[in-house]
Amino acid sequence: MTDAYDLADAARTETPRFGDERATLTGFLDHQRDTFAMKCAGLTTEQLRARPLLPSTLSLLGLARHLAEIERSWFRNTLADEACPGFWKHPDGSFADFDVDDADPDEAFTRWRRECAHARELVAAAPSLDVPGYLRPSGEQSWSLRWILVHMIEEYARHNGHADLLRERLDGRTGE
Numbered sequence: 001m002t003d004a005y006d007l008a009d010a011a012r013t014e015t016p017r018f019g020d021e022r023a024t025l026t027g028f029l030d031h032q033r034d035t036f037a038m039k040c041a042g043l044t045t046e047q048l049r050a051r052p053l054l055p056s057t058l059s060l061l062g063l064a065r066h067l068a069e070i071e072r073s074w075f076r077n078t079l080a081d082e083a084c085p086g087f088w089k090h091p092d093g094s095f096a097d098f099d100v101d102d103a104d105p106d107e108a109f110t111r112w113r114r115e116c117a118h119a120r121e122l123v124a125a126a127p128s129l130d131v132p133g134y135l136r137p138s139g140e141q142s143w144s145l146r147w148i149l150v151h152m153i154e155e156y157a158r159h160n161g162h163a164d165l166l167r168e169r170l171d172g173r174t175g176e
Helices: 021-040 045-049 060-079 105-125 145-171
Strands: 132-134 142-144
Touching: 021 060, 021 105, 021 145, 045 060, 045 105, 060 105, 060 132, 060 145, 132 145, 142 145
Parallel strands: none
Antiparallel strands: 132 142
């Protein structure tokens, strides 16, 4: 067990009941991030790598890697226009997020935490929620920071549902 994913005592971010739009959106996103961390807390490397919903390739470690990629893609690449290539790729360039047989949980959760922290910095520095982010390299499509935050909340909520099912199959734990 390592500190990167052994978060059994971690508390979730409270969602603001009153606040401006940015505080509400970032509060809900952090709540979803914390929920995912709780789903992974206290598990062994083998449990994190396990694919208990065969034939699906879903695993909690694969989800952690995928969420690190999503954070990187939307915040670094799209919002900040940083040239940051994907973390886990096959030689042909396709994503390998869910190829976790030999994956290192410490690396995945450290990278995920780092991407979440960097995303928070980028969001805090943005002058408004209307700041555009662009699909690179073409720049043909754009999204507002507001849209990106709402999309990220949706992304985490969907994957937290997957994490609920995975965790229940692994050790019977259910809950928020």
